[in-house]
Every structure is written in structure tokens, then in C-alpha cells.
Amino acid sequence: MTHAFKVNKSMNAKTIVIMGGGIGGIVVANKLRKAIDKSHQIVLIDKETHHLFYPSFLWVMMGWRTSSQIQKSFQLLEKKGIKFLNAEVTEINFETKTVSTSKEKVKYDYLVLALGASTFPERIDGLRENAYDIYSLEEVARLRNDLPVFTGKLVVVLICSTPFKCPAAPYEAALLLASYFKQKGKPIEVQVVTPEQLPLPVAGPEVGKYMVSLLDAYGIKFLPEHQVQQINPGHIQCQKGISIPFDLLLAVPPHGLPGALKNSPILGETGWVSVDPAKLTTSLENVYALGDVTTIPLPVGKPLPKAGVFAHAQAEVVAHNIAAHIIGSGASKSFNGEGSCFVELGDGKAAFAKGNFYTKPAPVVLLKKPSRFRHWQKVLFEKWWLWKWF
16 A cells, blocks of 8 residues: 655645656755755655665776775765655656655655666576676676686677667776786687677767777777677677677666656657756656656767766756746756766776767767876766765
């Protein structure tokens, strides 16, 4: 039996419900709490008990972090005046403005959809049984323990389909592993298999070719335009009868829309939530969406990449605009399409790319060559993030 989530509010107070405690959801909750009076309720819903800092997953794989070091309990938000409901969203009734969860029902005045993209490894036969999922904390921790005893010769990083979150992640994984085995003095070959023509395709061919040159410099073989059909022990079966062998397989599983939003009236033709590119509003009043759950078509003809840096910037816009609407004053903000990305190389260095993805006719992205300074920038960002928002 479900019942209404208990909120204490005055006649004119509003309830803002945030679905999802990833980067976007956490930023919206924190920014809103500082911007509006405590009489307004902010409720964050997540099926997990802890926020996971996804940019550090590959550091767990390398043994540079433990799983506990890259997560924070959502309960810490309570001390800031943000209510946390640990439950799975089962249904959203946009007419009654009610979110149903596995525990309770919550009425909202404003709704922020920040559920992210879900992964579906079961969509590829044999993936669960034969590959390590680099988007699963449990899997990267298991891989960390298995790497020291690996005795094979061929490591493959497989991208099953697009789009996927953090477009640089599989390439970082390949670079980190190539560096790891080189330092261990093991003659291991690392390959990247992808349906893409070039890495990071939305950033443009120059960025993609630069990434391929980085892979080549680390002895990593790039195998583009391969669409996986199924995975058998020791072999990836692709279209056109192509079979690619492996001794160790890391995979980016298929991504898709979270189940709670299935058949939602705010979905676009691509199957993701459709939003205004600048305001992150949906077609429904007082319903916003941001981050990986959305699709934003770009002038170049491709969608905005699914990356935490965009979710963060969009969250700042959404929080500001909801607060301005509640208070009844202040100019609105707009998301301008800017974003950046670190690419870890594994030898104490990181490359860096920054640009504007809303630029016409195509994104303008500036590349910074690998340096130790960039690596330490990412280390400091991780520490700042986990301190700042919790």
C-alpha cells in the first residue's frame, strides 16, 4: 500500500521533486536549496542509497581509488534541508502531478527529470557472461582484482552501440590499460571496437583523428564501424560475419531510457526526453529535464553528447530558473552548449578538450595536449566535487 510522501508546507509553499541523484540532480537540489526559502520543499528521489562519482570509475579499475572513496550517502543532503526518498520511480502522472515510487507517492509543483541513461547489457547475448561492464562500479572493482592475475595476450574494449554516456570513457579505459600493462612489462595488445567512424564524433573529425593518434601512440588498435551482434567466449560476433577474438573484454553496454519514462508524452522521436536546448523545459508546464535522459539536436546534425559536464551546467540553469519563477523575480538563464572533458592516459598525464557544441555550423572544440597538470586538475576536481555538494 502506498501513501503520500509527507511534506510540511505553508499555503503558498511549493514542492520541487528531483528524480535522480546523479550530477545534474545533486546540483539542482543544492542550488535550489540556497536560492529559495526553507518553506519550499525539495525532494530528491533515487533508487540507490549513495551518489556515485562516475568520472572516477576507471580509477577504481586501476586500483587508484576504492569504491567507498568515490561515493557519498544521499542522507547527507538531509542536513542541508533537502529531503531524500530512497525508492525507485514506478510511474509519473503528469495530470495529477504525482510521482509514484516503490515506497510512496509524492505530489509536485515542479518536476526535474535527471534520471540519466540506463544501461541494458541483456540486449546483447553473452555480454553479461563474457565482459566487464565499465559503467558498473561492482564490475570495475572486480576487474581491478582480476587484472594482476590476467595471463592472456589480447584486451578488447567494446562499444556496443551509440549514444552512450561519457563518450571518452572507453578510450580512456583502453589508454589506461595499455599504460598499465606496459608498466608491468607484459606484451599485451589492446584494441577498441566501435560502431563509430571516429572517436567522439560530435566533437568533429579533428578531435576524432587526434584521439586515434593518441591510441596509436600507446600501441592501441582502433577498429571502427563494427556492430556487435552477440558475444561468445573468446569472440565478439559482429555484422557481416566478422569475428573478433579477445582474452579480456571490457564493454560499454547498450544505453536506453529509464523505465519510469516509457511512453511518456515528453519523449522525442529519438526516444529520449525532448527539451528546449536553452531552458531545458519540456512540453509540460513546470516539468524540466536535463543531462543524459534528454536529447538535444545540434546544428551539426548529431545530438549533444551525454556527459556529466553538460548535466552540471544545465542543472545550474534549471535551478536558477525554477527559483526565479517561485520568487517571481530575476532574469532567466540559458544553457549555452559549452563543455569540457579530461582524457586520462595512465602515465600520470591527461589530455583536455573544451568547446561550444551549440556553435554553427559545427562545434568548436579546442584541444590541450597531455600533461601532468591536466591529470592533477582532474584529481582536484574530484575532491572538490565530493566536498562541495555533500
